[in-house]
Amino acid sequence: MAAGLVISAPASGVGKTTLTLALAHAYRGRGLTVQCFKSGPDYIDPAFHAAATGRASVNLDSWAMNRETIARLVSRGADADLVLAEGSMGLFDGVAARGVTGTGATADIAEMMGWPVLLVLDPSGQAQTAAAIAAGLRDFRAGVRLAGVALNRVASPRHEDLVRRALADAGIAVFGAMPRHAEISLPKRHLGLVQAEEQAEVGDLIAEASRFVTEHVDLDAVLQSACAWSPPSVARALSVTPPGQRIALARDAAFSFVYPHMLEAWHASGAEISTFSPLADEGPDVSADVCWLPGGYPELHAGRLAANTGFRSALRSFARTRPVHGECGGYMVLGEALIDAEGARHEMAGLLGLETSFAKRRMHLGYRLAELAAPMPGHKPGARLRGHEFHYSTIVAQPDTPLALVRDATGAIVAETGSQRDNTTGTFFHLIAEDR
Structure with missing residues (x-):
């Protein structure tokens, strides 16, 4: 025991x-x-x-x-x-x-x-x-x-x-x-x-x-x-719907903030996960049916990501036929540009119109409850997703269709709605669980 x-x-x-x-x-x-x-x-x-x-x-x-x-x-x-x-x-x-x-x-x-x-x-x-x-x-x-x-x-x-x-x-x-x-x-x-x-x-x-x-x-x-x-007598596996059967997951020093229980739940639900490194100029596995970019520290590698045309080209090609989703830092990389702390503007993937800046730091921290207005990988419109947001970027532009109505833990509506365009979606919050 x-x-x-x-x-x-x-x-x-x-x-x-x-x-x-x-x-x-x-x-x-x-x-x-x-x-x-x-x-x-x-x-x-x-x-x-x-x-x-x-x-x-x-x-x-x-x-x-x-x-x-x-x-x-x-x-x-x-x-x-x-x-x-x-x-x-x-x-x-x-x-x-x-x-x-x-x-x-x-x-x-x-x-x-x-x-x-x-x-x-x-x-x-x-x-x-x-x-x-x-x-x-x-x-x-x-x-x-x-x-x-x-x-x-x-x-x-x-x-x-x-x-x-x-x-x-x-x-x-x-x-x-x-x-x-x-x-x-x-x-x-x-x-x-x-x-x-x-x-x-x-x-x-x-x-x-x-x-x-x-x-x-x-x-x-x-x-x-x-x-x-003694642990409660329950099934070990979490009941979740994975974003796809075969998931291409960005994974390196710029993309590593993902909750372990989410990856385990995807595996337990029968999904396969293949990883790729945007910093190594790699693109998602072409046999995958969804691509997921977690958060991390892309602002520390913005110049390198902008220079990695192989990664960005492969990601754009993937997104033409299959869904791509990004969380926080991953969301920023899916956007048009990222402005670093020194004010330098770096071109990102351009799958969304989002432009963010670290030149004017402002902390965004707290729980988020999102009601999806459009589908995102693994979740249907109307789903209520719970997550957490923590970053210092500011929004310069967020022109695409809002992905969700997002509230903080007090119920107040926040401006970080996430975005949806064609097959690409993104959120500033990291997903923890769906209300069921």
């Missing part, structure tokens, strides 16, 4: 990812089978989880997914010794209005699965107040149980002692205290963490984090705090 534990914190940037990776690597080194999950719409961390555990990690999202979908996804942990679910933002942070099963908060998953929470606390600039924060989080929601805390970035032994005493007085277990250690900090990029697949040194970083955490955290106590757990 597996044991489950949620790794969360009061806020972002406290060290959840580093601790999750370190624990997963350390327990794997002890011979345990570890299954990781990511709460919320982050599509980068699961790749790091896979590097640490040797097993695919998927997202669990209470705003976008129904309980059956979440149950099917967590069932992959049935054969594991330990499940570690990494949270996003702070423990109770979500959107203002409930989605399918919750607000997207990590606490939703903790309560739904009955997994206790290991809280990562950064007491920088405080001492006893850290205990007050932990106690407040412990008592905020009756269905969420706190297993204990791990202190991160403690300043000195005296600082650690002050915080430990206050937590002991509050009846909160402390599993360890970690001083600052710059060598295990994962590099940052303008959209957050760099992608695991483009970090050659990621294995070394995880190993060093594991060594460091093992030195400062009581791994036995953490393991004992995890709750014995």
Whole structure:
């Protein structure tokens, strides 16, 4: 029987990812089978989880997914010794209005699965107040149980002692205290963490984090705090309609943001996926019946993509007879042009009239609920799709037929409607699930 534990914190940037990776690597080194999950719409961390555990990690999202979908996804942990679910933002942070099963908060998953929470606390600039924060989080929601805390970035032994005493007085277990250690900090990029697949040194970083955490955290106590757990009895496969029987998927450093559970669901539904690299000037497999361009960092490779006439010509040829869909960065590449951060304009595929610019950065972040006005691969008009948008581009032109009526999590209509022209469609949001 597996044991489950949620790794969360009061806020972002406290060290959840580093601790999750370190624990997963350390327990794997002890011979345990570890299954990781990511709460919320982050599509980068699961790749790091896979590097640490040797097993695919998927997202669990209470705003976008129904309980059956979440149950099917967590069932992959049935054969594991330990499940570690990494949270996003702070423990109770979500959107203002409930989605399918919750607000997207990590606490939703903790309560739904009955997994206790290991809280990562950064007491920088405080001492006893850290205990007050932990106690407040412990008592905020009756269905969420706190297993204990791990202190991160403690300043000195005296600082650690002050915080430990206050937590002991509050009846909160402390599993360890970690001083600052710059060598295990994962590099940052303008959209957050760099992608695991483009970090050659990621294995070394995880190993060093594991060594460091093992030195400062009581791994036995953490393991004992995890709750014995049996996955719900459901079919493993998700019920989805793939965008096609044979899918040509763009996959390289410019196109890698796609939710793992979506690819698995396509495979489970009988679809075949062939990958190609636009950065290597490759086009989609001519035997495919649909082409899908996920998001990523095309703005960092705009000049190269514009110069790769073989890729663009092959994509245009494909789109004359078969559907092509792009998400976020993929959508931008399907457009007329992309203006980079320096203001240089780069010609893109021209299958849509969209023109976007990074010269004037504006963050677009949040859940999206789209009601399709036109079909897109795998989904009929009227379908309600749930996804998440995160980019810094601005729309210069979006002249094509809107693909959908798109709202944010509060129900407000947003301007990023997506586009449809002939066989080509695109959205700024990354698809997570369809309301069924």
